[in-house]
Amino acid sequence: MTLASFLPPLRVGIAGAGAIGCTLAARFAAAGQRVSVLARGATLGALREHGITLDDLGGRVEARVHAGGADELGPQDLLFLCSKSQDLAALAAAARPMLGPDTVVIPTPNGVPWWYFHREGGRHDGRRVEAVDPDGRLAALIPLDQVLGAIVFITAEMLGPGRVRSTTPHLVMLGEPGGGGSERLRAACAALDAAGIEGRPLDRIRDKLWTKITANLTSNPLSVVTGATLDRIYGEPALVEIVRAMMREIAVVAASHGARLEIDPIEFIELGRAMGAVRTSMLQDHERGRPLELAAIGEAVLELAALYAIPMPTTSAVIALARHAARPALAA
Ligand SMILES: NC(=O)C1=CN([C@@H]2O[C@H](COP(=O)(O)OP(=O)(O)OC[C@H]3O[C@@H](n4cnc5c(N)ncnc54)[C@H](OP(=O)(O)O)[C@@H]3O)[C@@H](O)[C@H]2O)C=CC1
Numbered sequence: 001m002t003l004a005s006f007l008p009p010l011r012v013g014i015a016g017a018g019a020i021g022c023t024l025a026a027r028f029a030a031a032g033q034r035v036s037v038l039a040r041g042a043t044l045g046a047l048r049e050h051g052i053t054l055d056d057l058g059g060r061v062e063a064r065v066h067a068g069g070a071d072e073l074g075p076q077d078l079l080f081l082c083s084k085s086q087d088l089a090a091l092a093a094a095a096r097p098m099l100g101p102d103t104v105v106i107p108t109p110n111g112v113p114w115w116y117f118h119r120e121g122g123r124h125d126g127r128r129v130e131a132v133d134p135d136g137r138l139a140a141l142i143p144l145d146q147v148l149g150a151i152v153f154i155t156a157e158m159l160g161p162g163r164v165r166s167t168t169p170h171l172v173m174l175g176e177p178g179g180g181g182s183e184r185l186r187a188a189c190a191a192l193d194a195a196g197i198e199g200r201p202l203d204r205i206r207d208k209l210w211t212k213i214t215a216n217l218t219s220n221p222l223s224v225v226t227g228a229t230l231d232r233i234y235g236e237p238a239l240v241e242i243v244r245a246m247m248r249e250i251a252v253v254a255a256s257h258g259a260r261l262e263i264d265p266i267e268f269i270e271l272g273r274a275m276g277a278v279r280t281s282m283l284q285d286h287e288r289g290r291p292l293e294l295a296a297i298g299e300a301v302l303e304l305a306a307l308y309a310i311p312m313p314t315t316s317a318v319i320a321l322a323r324h325a326a327r328p329a330l331a332a
């Protein structure tokens with residue numbers, strides 16, 4: 001992609017009009033980009049009629065966007081894929097007409113991404129992560145060289161179709177799967193910055209990916225098992241013991257895969273506790289009877305551990321318990 005093609009207005013595609021998708025769409029639209037949102041059902045109707053209303057630290061943004069099916073929206077310069085990890089392949093299939101040969105694809109889901117081993121440069125370079133792309137559908141739908149890795153530090157929640165609230169500063173870290181810088185990386189970060197979202201380029205995206213995975217994996221499944229909020233998960237001695245054990249296990253896996261995980265365990269736990277009575281996104285999904293992102297946040301990490309025969313007894317047990325808790329109740 002050439003820098004010239006990043007002259008505003010950019011064609012910014014957002015596939016998946018949930019909390020993250022609507023936040024990004026509203027911010028890009030307010031910054032004057034040409035925003036196209038792939039949505040469906042009641043959300044599509046709401047976006048067409050009222051656009052998106054975002055309340056964030058900058059105030060209220062009321063944004064008009066092009067909303068529709070992918071055929072009518074067409075190829076984009078940047079295409080953000082904003083579904084839960086387990087829905088990504090179906091979303092990518094639906095969004096296929098928004099993907100041209102020069103489109104830069106930026107997936108937002110938490111957890112281990114399907115592109116993890118693409119240009120990773122280690123012993124497992126090119127390998128597929130079975131837990132997140134079991135049949136290779138994602139790799140087949142999205143040319144890997146068009147992907148920029150992303151780690152999203154935005155906290156957002158839907159208030160209704162097309163209505164979203166976010167109460168924290170917006171930060172998105174981006175990185176080339178093969179490492180280093182690139183013109184498209186700088187341009188994508190600049191576009192985010194111009195939209196009021198800090199776009200932070202990373203030379204080694206997997207290092208920070210493991211930091212986010214540590215946060216999600218030590219809190220999300222445990223919150224489903226216990227019903228606890230972050231202050232309790234990182235504050236109650238019995239739960240903190242479990243968190244510490246999981247952190248040790250994750251650190252070994254991250255290091256074995258060559259990541260430099262810079263987490264001070266004491267500081268990490270203090271920060272988690274200081275977040276207060278926050279219900280994790282997985283606990284919220286659980287309470288609403290929705291599928292959980294356990295494959296990307298949990299099982300993919302166990303898969304990466306197995307590649308080096310690293311035992312993860314505590315992490316495995318917590319994931320198994322969360323899976324159990326998420327099963328539909330057995331009929332009496
Ligand atoms: N929310 C947050 O604060 C954060 C979220 N993340 C991560 O970002 C990702 C997205 O999260 P979030 O925005 O909260 O999720 P949401 O559930 O709010 O949004 C997902 C959206 O994707 C849509 N979608 C799914 N499949 C399709 C499809 N095939 N075609 C069209 N639309 C589809 C859903 O539509 P429908 O409603 O019709 O099913 C929904 O609008 C997750 O992996 C999450 O972990 C990361 C950091 C923070």
Ligand SMILES: CC(C)(CO)C(=O)C(=O)O
Nearest residue numbers: 215216219220280281282
């Ligand atoms: C709040 C936090 C950081 C907890 O892991 C999160 O990302 C989530 O709830 O999914």
